[in-house]
Amino acid sequence: xxxxxxxxxxxxxxxxxxxxxxxxxxxxxxxxxxxxxxxxxxxxxxxxxxxxxxxxxxxxxxxxxxxxxxxxxxxxxxxxxxxxxxxxxxxxxxxxxxxxxxxxxxxxxxxxxxxxxxxxxxxxxxxxxxxxxxxxxxxxxxxxxxxxxxxxxxxxxxxxxxxxxxxxxxxxxxxxxxxxxxxxxxxxxxxxxxxxxxxxxxxxxxxxxxxxxxxxxxxxxxxxxxxxxxxxxxxxxxxxxxxxxxxxxxxxxxxxxxxxxxxxxxxxxxxxxxxxxxxxxxxxxxxxxxxxxxxxxxxxxxxxxxxxxxxxxxxxxxxxxxxxxxxxxxxxxxxxxxxxxxxxxxxxxxxxxxxxxxxxxxxxxxxxxxxxxxxxxxxxxxxxxxxxxxxxxxxxxxxxxxxxxxxxxxxxxxxxxxxxxxxxxxxxxxxxxxxxxxxxxxxxxxxxxxxxxxxxxxxxxxxxxxxxxxxxxxxxxxxxxxxxxxxxxxxxxxxxxxxxxxxxxxxxxxxxxxxxxxxxxxxxxxxxxxxxxxxxxxxxxxxxxxxxxxxxxxxxxxxxxxxxxxxxxxxxxxxxxxxxxxxxxxxxxxxxxxxxxxxxxxxxxxxxxxxxxxxx
Amino acid sequence: xxxxxxxxxxxxxxxxxxxxxxxxxxxxxxxxxxxxxxxxxxxxxxxxxxxxxxxxxxxxxxxxxxxxxxxxxxxxxxxxxxxxxxxxxxxxxxxxxxxxxxxxxxxxxxxxxxxxxxxxxxxxxxxxxxxxxxxxxxxxxxxxxxxxxxxxxxxxxxxxxxxxxxxxxxxxx
Ligand SMILES: Cc1cc2nc3c(=O)[nH]c(=O)nc-3n(C[C@H](O)[C@H](O)[C@H](O)COP(=O)(O)O)c2cc1C
Ligand code: SF4
Ligand code: SF4
Ligand code: SF4
Ligand code: FES
Ligand code: FES
Numbered sequence: 001x002x003x004x005x006x007x008x009x010x011x012x013x014x015x016x017x018x019x020x021x022x023x024x025x026x027x028x029x030x031x032x033x034x035x036x037x038x039x040x041x042x043x044x045x046x047x048x049x050x051x052x053x054x055x056x057x058x059x060x061x062x063x064x065x066x067x068x069x070x071x072x073x074x075x076x077x078x079x080x081x082x083x084x085x086x087x088x089x090x091x092x093x094x095x096x097x098x099x100x101x102x103x104x105x106x107x108x109x110x111x112x113x114x115x116x117x118x119x120x121x122x123x124x125x126x127x128x129x130x131x132x133x134x135x136x137x138x139x140x141x142x143x144x145x146x147x148x149x150x151x152x153x154x155x156x157x158x159x160x161x162x163x164x165x166x167x168x169x170x171x172x173x174x175x176x177x178x179x180x181x182x183x184x185x186x187x188x189x190x191x192x193x194x195x196x197x198x199x200x201x202x203x204x205x206x207x208x209x210x211x212x213x214x215x216x217x218x219x220x221x222x223x224x225x226x227x228x229x230x231x232x233x234x235x236x237x238x239x240x241x242x243x244x245x246x247x248x249x250x251x252x253x254x255x256x257x258x259x260x261x262x263x264x265x266x267x268x269x270x271x272x273x274x275x276x277x278x279x280x281x282x283x284x285x286x287x288x289x290x291x292x293x294x295x296x297x298x299x300x301x302x303x304x305x306x307x308x309x310x311x312x313x314x315x316x317x318x319x320x321x322x323x324x325x326x327x328x329x330x331x332x333x334x335x336x337x338x339x340x341x342x343x344x345x346x347x348x349x350x351x352x353x354x355x356x357x358x359x360x361x362x363x364x365x366x367x368x369x370x371x372x373x374x375x376x377x378x379x380x381x382x383x384x385x386x387x388x389x390x391x392x393x394x395x396x397x398x399x400x401x402x403x404x405x406x407x408x409x410x411x412x413x414x415x416x417x418x419x420x421x422x423x424x425x426x427x428x429x430x431x432x433x434x435x436x437x438x439x440x441x442x443x444x445x446x447x448x449x450x451x452x453x454x455x456x457x458x459x460x461x462x463x464x465x466x467x468x469x470x471x472x473x474x475x476x477x478x479x480x481x482x483x484x485x486x487x488x489x490x491x492x493x494x495x496x497x498x499x500x501x502x503x504x505x506x507x508x509x510x511x512x513x514x515x516x517x518x519x520x521x522x523x524x525x526x527x528x529x530x531x532x533x534x535x536x537x538x539x540x541x542x543x544x545x546x547x548x549x550x551x552x553x554x555x556x557x558x559x560x561x562x563x564x565x566x567x568x569x570x571x572x573x574x575x576x577x578x579x580x581x582x583x584x585x586x587x588x589x590x591x592x593x594x595x596x597x598x599x600x601x602x603x604x605x606x607x608x609x610x611x612x613x614x615x616x
Numbered sequence: 617x618x619x620x621x622x623x624x625x626x627x628x629x630x631x632x633x634x635x636x637x638x639x640x641x642x643x644x645x646x647x648x649x650x651x652x653x654x655x656x657x658x659x660x661x662x663x664x665x666x667x668x669x670x671x672x673x674x675x676x677x678x679x680x681x682x683x684x685x686x687x688x689x690x691x692x693x694x695x696x697x698x699x700x701x702x703x704x705x706x707x708x709x710x711x712x713x714x715x716x717x718x719x720x721x722x723x724x725x726x727x728x729x730x731x732x733x734x735x736x737x738x739x740x741x742x743x744x745x746x747x748x749x750x751x752x753x754x755x756x757x758x759x760x761x762x763x764x765x766x767x768x769x770x771x772x773x774x775x776x777x778x779x780x781x782x783x784x785x786x787x788x789x
Contacts, residue, residue: 216736313637383741
């Protein structure tokens with residue numbers, strides 16, 4: 001690839017790439033980590049083999065793209081130019097897919113998405129209900145471009161915002177645009193990005209650093225993974241524009257180690273950008289020098305917290321320190337540092353290209369733009385959802401998410417990861433923005449959204465998060481270290497049926513104490529899952545305490561497994577899976593469970609076809 | 617404790633400037649090479665970077681990725697993130713432990729398997745998931761699938777042992 005020497009050359013390259021675009025059919029297969037887990041690599045190989053076998057390599061292209069956010073239905077692919085969307089593809093479908101392309105694009109019916117409500121097949125991705133209401137300004141290119149080829153990004157207009165900035169914008173104008181757009185940090189707290197940048201610009205200390213937080217600690221959220229894997233250049237472009245505006249010469253991207261593919265793609269993208277003259281010295285002939293370093297996390301949730309993250313980059317133990325001083329005052333090696341989330345950086349080129357006013361016209365009064373949610377749990381359509389701020393929970397769950405599986409009842413929605421809280425089903429018409437969520441006792445956080453149905457036990461959920469936080473507390477300050485442990489113990493007690501009513505007040509008091517006296521955001525928000533479930537689901541706690549019963553039948557100490565002898569047909573399937581030899585019975589005769597031996601693992605329930613295994 | 621091949625350390629260290637900022641990347645590299653952080657190697661790193669050994673240990677024990685004891689040939693990471701949790705991950709974990717006759721996460725006596733828990737590997741749409749050897753992700757796990765999963769790696773391990781007895785221990789590192 002040639003070296004680009006000016007913004008003008010970027011533009012020319014784009015036009016040239018656009019013009020050379022053929023009408024040749026292209027099968028673009030998602031090769032994100034979700035689809036790869038479902039066998040996307042085998043599908044790609046099978047397609048290539050099939051084309052080779054039939055001598056069609058020059059006639060039909062195959063390429064791999066990034067995550068579409070609908071990993072659950074993977075592997076997914078799009079066949080261009082008709083834009084036919086296939087899901088649940090396997091390698092044995094390669095022949096049919098190639099045939100369909102050669103036979104005048106008659107789609108392969110069985111691979112089209114089937115709307116579970118209408119039973120109808122859907123031809124295009126944007127007509128699938130999961131996508132229909134989305135506005136994918138950050139994720140739109142994910143399914144289109146090959147993340148490992150910078151030319152693909154440039155072809156769809158990539159690096160044009162950078163060109164625009166270098167030719168038409170003063171540094172102040174960039175900051176002003178970000179400020180006017182109303183963009184708020186997507187990493188959790190929602191701090192206005194423009195204000196943060198302005199604060200940095202007030203400092204006279206040099207050098208300055210910028211940092212991209214890609215630690216994505218919220219377990220159950222994967223948008224940063226998806227974006228880095230699928231469109232790494234959008235983040236890089238955001239960083240270069242930021243570096244220009246903030247006069248920083250170096251950036252660090254801190255990616256969690258659990259995302260090997262994201263690391264690989266980002267690494268490759270940085271290299272390509274450097275070769276193309278978009279990173280390094282004298283970027284696009286502007287005289288600007290800028291380098292991006294990639295740092296891998298080492299598995300500590302608290303390192304997502306900005307001060308801990310900076311310590312970790314410096315090679316230290318990732319313990320937070322009190323703020324102020326804020327990173328914009330004293331960050332990396334004591335120098336002014338702006339740290340923003342992956343999506344925050346990726347929003348910058350969009351704002352430059354489409355204009356701050358356009359961006360500010362999306363969303364609500366105080367929450368602008370789109371927000372990306374990771375919709376998971378007990379929901380029909382699991383995946384990444386990018387919607388304008390202010391969409392209601394009802395729209396999220398029932399229109400985009402397609403409702404709750406198996407006709408179960410919605411119980412609650414946990415938003416914001418371990419720092420967030422549970423919102424009860426009764427508040428389903430709540431519009432989602434920063435303020436509304438905080439008021440409801442939850443928070444936007446990173447956008448994790450876990451849907452819970454009647455089979456989810458809220459005490460167990462609170463216990464789960466407390467366990468997580470207790471494990472991840474860095475232990476530097478007393479209230480968080482001891483407090484999370486105490487809360488966990490109390491919740492464990494309740495879930496074993498050994499709780500007392502006074503425990504609820506204890507949870508409440510200790511929770512508020514931890515919130516108010518902890519040093520960093522981890523401790524300050526740690527009690528949220530407990531406090532919010534207490535607020536909305538006190539009854540469930542009381543049932544565990546008074547009746548020693550888990551209404552959702554989750555808490556192990558409070559349930560027993562039994563076999564209904566009138567239903568059991570003696571198929572023996574449960575005997576084969578029971579690892580503790582707790583199922584008794586001869587083949588073809590009714591079986592029973594020895595409750596003394598049963599460890600309540602649920603394996604028998606999973607395999608019993610006639611549904612003879614009951615939980616009480 | 618297995619014999620530590622110290623000759624691998626120097627070439628590895630040479631790739632880095634001897635600065636504190638490289639401590640974590642070096643530890644990550646060492647962990648990948650040896651599958652754990654051998655004591656002797658930590659000592660050498662401390663010398664080379666001129667970071668006190670206690671601080672090297674502090675860092676090595678703080679981060680979850682690092683292990684101070686040898687890990688098994690295959691590392692099974694069972695995701696206990698929220699999405700996996702609500703879809704039954706704890707039962708899958710229990711089943712894996714039960715089948716490997718382990719009381720809790722850790723390494724089997726024959727050093728074949730290390731079972732670890734992680735909090736999300738970003739495949740939440742396929743929950744519950746487990747990842748083996750940092751590359752093979754197994755989606756939509758159930759208790760019933762655990763047996764097959766373990767067997768897949770057990771077989772490979774057996775096969776490579778019988779095929780090339782000397783190289784087996786590094787073959788899959
Ligand atoms: C315990 C804890 C974990 C956090 N984890 C993350 C994370 O994984 N990713 C992230 O972008 N921000 C995370 N944050 C927020 C960061 O501290 C910081 O506010 C953010 O990176 C700033 O970027 P933004 O303004 O673009 O949101 C976390 C905060 C806390 C207290
Ligand atoms: S609040 Fe918790 S995580 Fe934060 S510094 Fe204190 S102990 Fe560490
Ligand atoms: S729940 Fe598990 S231990 Fe109990 S009978 Fe069923 S399979 Fe056996
Ligand atoms: S699997 Fe169900 S039907 Fe078959 S023996 Fe067990 S309880 Fe009876
Ligand atoms: S990885 Fe393919 S849709 Fe997410
Ligand atoms: S919660 Fe298990 S992969 Fe995300």
